[in-house]
Amino acid sequence: MRSIHRYRTIDSTMTAAAGLPLGSVVVADEQTAGQGRHGHSWHSEPGGLYCSMVLEPRPLLTLALGLATAEAIGIGCDLRWPNDVMIGGKKVAGILVQLVDGKAIAGIGINLNQTSFPEALEATSLRLCTGREVSAKTMLENLLDAVDTFTALAPEDILRLFTQGSSYAAGRRVVVDGKIEGTTAGLTPDGYLVVRRDDGTDTLIVAGGVRAAGS
Ligand code: BTN
Numbered sequence: 001m002r003s004i005h006r007y008r009t010i011d012s013t014m015t016a017a018a019g020l021p022l023g024s025v026v027v028a029d030e031q032t033a034g035q036g037r038h039g040h041s042w043h044s045e046p047g048g049l050y051c052s053m054v055l056e057p058r059p060l061l062t063l064a065l066g067l068a069t070a071e072a073i074g075i076g077c078d079l080r081w082p083n084d085v086m087i088g089g090k091k092v093a094g095i096l097v098q099l100v101d102g103k104a105i106a107g108i109g110i111n112l113n114q115t116s117f118p119e120a121l122e123a124t125s126l127r128l129c130t131g132r133e134v135s136a137k138t139m140l141e142n143l144l145d146a147v148d149t150f151t152a153l154a155p156e157d158i159l160r161l162f163t164q165g166s167s168y169a170a171g172r173r174v175v176v177d178g179k180i181e182g183t184t185a186g187l188t189p190d191g192y193l194v195v196r197r198d199d200g201t202d203t204l205i206v207a208g209g210v211r212a213a214g215s
Helices: 013-017 061-073 126-130 136-151 155-165
Strands: 003-010 024-031 048-055 078-080 084-087 090-100 103-111 170-176 180-187 193-196 202-205 210-212
Touching (some): 013 024, 013 103, 024 136, 061 090, 103 136, 155 180
Parallel strands (some): 003 024
Antiparallel strands (some): 024 048, 048 103, 078 084, 170 180
16 A cells, blocks of 8 residues: 655655655655765756655565566666666666665666756756656556566566676676776676676676676
8 A cells, every 4th residue: 555745856766765654755846955876966957856755675676676667667668787768878767766664675766857957967857768758657557556566576687687688797898986987798687787807707796787898
């Protein structure tokens, strides 16, 4: 059973969702202090969908949420490990999972109807990709259904689907955090990314910013 808390403007749906019971969803039209991964901010002007769900922690949750977000968006998305959702090489959605008091606060931001972004962000919106206006209400419904579906999958199915849906999972030349360069060589059962360096050694990426080499 879900309980949905809606706000026009909020600092961050992550802080509002922390402390709420399992099944709660916080959704806002705009955030004044949107949080991204690794302490970055998340550009949260009106036009996007900003939500946080209170979920049971489970293995591979972030990968399952990436799959769910791509499914809800529904048009040719790529998944950049661990959970950036990309269209045409630009980021259309981001996912942030925080563990708070034994619960997973799963924050998802989807760029829907914005028509421009600061250039440094390398971001896009569904409106910019398709030329069409997207309903935030419909997207939230699709997203919640998809989250239910993908978080219920067995870990091996999540790994398989993520590997199929991500051009970054294997055979992609990448740089991690500007330091580690190599070719991706699949995911471990724990969902970590293997990067094979040119000297043949494998490095396990547990967390970090993966970028296509040369981008
Ligand atoms: C990232 O890619 O860096 C993760 C971005 C996560 C953004 C979402 S928007 C809804 C929720 N509230 C936040 O403050 N952040 C997440």
